Amino acid sequence: MKFVSFLSVVVNGEMIEYYDISGCYILRPWAMSIWELMQVFFDAEIKKMKINNSYFPLFVSKTVLEKEKDHIEGFAPEVAWVTKSGESELDVHIAIRPTSETVMYPYFSKWIRGHRDLPLRLNQWCNVVRWEFSNPTPFIRSREFLWQEGHTAFATKAEADSEVLDILELYRRIYEEFMAVPVIKGKKSEHEKFAGGLYTTTVEAFIPNTGRGIQGATSHCLGQNFAKMFEINFENEKGEKAMVWQNSWAYTTRTIGVMIMVHGDDKGLVLPPKVASVQVIVVPVPYKTVSTETLFDACAATVKCLSEAGIRAESDLRDNYSPGWKYSQWEMKGVPLRLEIGPKDLEKEQVRAVRRDNSEKVDIEMKNLAKEVKDMLDNIQQNLFDTAKVKRDACIQVVKTWDEFMEALNQKKMIFAPWCDEEEVERDVKARTKGETGAAKTLCSPFEQPDMPEGTLCFASGKPATKWTYWGRSY
Numbered sequence: 001m002k003f004v005s006f007l008s009v010v011v012n013g014e015m016i017e018y019y020d021i022s023g024c025y026i027l028r029p030w031a032m033s034i035w036e037l038m039q040v041f042f043d044a045e046i047k048k049m050k051i052n053n054s055y056f057p058l059f060v061s062k063t064v065l066e067k068e069k070d071h072i073e074g075f076a077p078e079v080a081w082v083t084k085s086g087e088s089e090l091d092v093h094i095a096i097r098p099t100s101e102t103v104m105y106p107y108f109s110k111w112i113r114g115h116r117d118l119p120l121r122l123n124q125w126c127n128v129v130r131w132e133f134s135n136p137t138p139f140i141r142s143r144e145f146l147w148q149e150g151h152t153a154f155a156t157k158a159e160a161d162s163e164v165l166d167i168l169e170l171y172r173r174i175y176e177e178f179m180a181v182p183v184i185k186g187k188k189s190e191h192e193k194f195a196g197g198l199y200t201t202t203v204e205a206f207i208p209n210t211g212r213g214i215q216g217a218t219s220h221c222l223g224q225n226f227a228k229m230f231e232i233n234f235e236n237e238k239g240e241k242a243m244v245w246q247n248s249w250a251y252t253t254r255t256i257g258v259m260i261m262v263h264g265d266d267k268g269l270v271l272p273p274k275v276a277s278v279q280v281i282v283v284p285v286p287y288k289t290v291s292t293e294t295l296f297d298a299c300a301a302t303v304k305c306l307s308e309a310g311i312r313a314e315s316d317l318r319d320n321y322s323p324g325w326k327y328s329q330w331e332m333k334g335v336p337l338r339l340e341i342g343p344k345d346l347e348k349e350q351v352r353a354v355r356r357d358n359s360e361k362v363d364i365e366m367k368n369l370a371k372e373v374k375d376m377l378d379n380i381q382q383n384l385f386d387t388a389k390v391k392r393d394a395c396i397q398v399v400k401t402w403d404e405f406m407e408a409l410n411q412k413k414m415i416f417a418p419w420c421d422e423e424e425v426e427r428d429v430k431a432r433t434k435g436e437t438g439a440a441k442t443l444c445s446p447f448e449q450p451d452m453p454e455g456t457l458c459f460a461s462g463k464p465a466t467k468w469t470y471w472g473r474s475y
């Protein structure tokens, strides 16, 4: 899907309404229902891990936000401030949270005294504000977005390291099992990681149409950096004073934008069944040989049968639109499966099923309806993932030299290259590839590392390569 059609599809598909403040968007039910379906899964999973939801204030005072310079300095321009209430100036300016480390951690320090207070594991579902200036895009880059942010504290590094990967697996599942989007699990480079942390793990997606990588979600080990900053100590079993080991992790409404870009086609949105609030739309095809009432009753019975089988089905009985008009509207909205019911179908006690992913048409006997539709929805979910994976894999290009790298970059590839893992070299690649379409950067070093033959040299520096790393232009 071309980028320009992305902007029109999210509006025509009734997901987004533009708002009069740039970079802010209205999430209409067609989008909010996707967010909620993912939230149901993720919230249940973190509850199984004994992680508790909480809610911290939206506002953070200037003094607290700027407690640690290096945490905030790179981001300062993005922070939105409240400076007045009514006509009177606030003596202490108040920031709107762009993330909640500085909001939460003074209280982590207060609540964590002994090892029995650990692990402390909190999550919050909320909005954050980052007043970005680069091209605002619904879901992908907005000045306010919804996310969940997890913040956890442990007595040992081993526990933190383990949770980082548990959460990253949940993010992989969100993309691959719900959004049908293939992702690569890996570690961010020193240059790309969250500067306040020890290391960042990520699930990286790729958009074949634009040839850009996109960070899907991140799970950071913060080490003891914030514990030092906020004096989050505890008395360990030996009675010694020790600093906690912390993680923080988030996924955002950006996930919806990635799903749209990967699956959308020239007819509009294509929703994977797992995240479709309407999985099946039943459309009557009126004809003079049969009464509208009979037809509508058949549609209602079909919806009832599917709903009782746990399938999210609706019927479109509007009498002011033709079947054809309805077909293109529900295709634009990306409903995975359409069932048409006309006089012939009634006679033969069947329905005409039309798949949104590959436009296949097949007749289904009414008596097997629920089972056949369920199998078809599962097949659509799997087919969307398989198709996306084939497309994404076709974009991956292994390179060994700078020239091969530049050629692949200009062919909008997701580049896999042996790298010396030196930060200076990454900075240099960024500088050498700067252009109006953005510089190349590391996307991640995958956990699954192919073997590195003895003597392999870094594509950019010619030094001995130590890591296979994905590179590309990104969002």
Ligand SMILES: O=C(C[C@H]1NCCC[C@H]1O)Cn1cnc2c(c1=O)CCCC2
Pocket (backbone or CB within 6 Å): 071, 072, 075, 076, 078, 079, 098, 099, 100, 101, 130, 149, 150, 194, 218, 220, 248, 249, 250
């Ligand atoms: O937010 C994080 C790290 C972390 N925050 C909590 C959830 C996980 C992870 O995103 C990094 N970060 C990004 N963006 C900004 C900040 C920032 O710390 C601070 C202020 C302005 C913008």
Ligand SMILES: [Mg+2]
Pocket (backbone or CB within 6 Å): 130
């Ligand atoms: Mg940012």
